[in-house]
Amino acid sequence: MPLTETDAKCQGFQKISDCGDSSGLHGIRYVKDNDMNLILIHVYDVKGHIGGISAAVPKIKIPHLQSGITSTHWTKGKCFPTMGLHYWYNVRKNMSCDEFYPMFLLYNDGKLNAFGWGFIADLNSSRLEHPSHAAISAFINPPPVCLFNSGTLSTMHIYLSNNPALNRC
Structure with a gap:
């Protein structure tokens, strides 16, 4: 960017x-x-x-330090090397995808190092990723069942550092 x-x-x-x-x-x-x-x-x-x-999304608290996330509804996902530890807003296994907040946070060494967008839509852009249903479980925990029934997830990562390849969580 x-x-x-x-x-x-x-x-x-x-x-x-x-x-x-x-x-x-x-x-x-x-x-x-x-x-x-x-x-x-x-x-x-x-x-x-x-x-x-x-982007048009409601305001939600985004802690700079991972230690501040416990007082929020951000749900700890999983670490993906070169990206960071994912947090998704209030995800639950049996939630409705109408409640899916289209933003996620990434922390590395306890600090916010990136954020991203996750839209339930097959958006066509070379700057977007389209993780397979199998890959979704590698960064969302628990993965909402509705994501597996609602089509394509389009994601985009925005890094706040110069070298995301060094992100190890």
């Missing part, structure tokens, strides 16, 4: 709106290859540094 507006332009991202335009959204927003299926928009501040990624 580009960390500056200059990097975004060099990597082929296109500006779709600007600060103060009529969209009512904040920041300078870019997308890659007009890929609006993902609905993730890169947001940059006035100095050209990444300010966040925009």
Whole structure:
């Protein structure tokens, strides 16, 4: 993911709106290859540094330290080397997929090192992964039964470090 507006332009991202335009959204927003299926928009501040990624989900507490997660509804998943220890929001074996929160957290050495999106939809983008039903059990614990009956899971990881290959949980 580009960390500056200059990097975004060099990597082929296109500006779709600007600060103060009529969209009512904040920041300078870019997308890659007009890929609006993902609905993730890169947001940059006035100095050209990444300010966040925009997506429409309800606000939920995200602890920076793994030790702060015990007072939340984040459910400990499993460690996946090069990714980190996964946490999914309030997952339960017999939950309805209507309750599935489309975001997950990843911790490495007790610190938040990444987050990601997990959508129950077959989204077509080269930046998305589509884990098989067998692979879902490798990072969600317990895996909700509804995920095995609802089609494809499309996931995207956003790392907060320069070298995710070093993540060992």
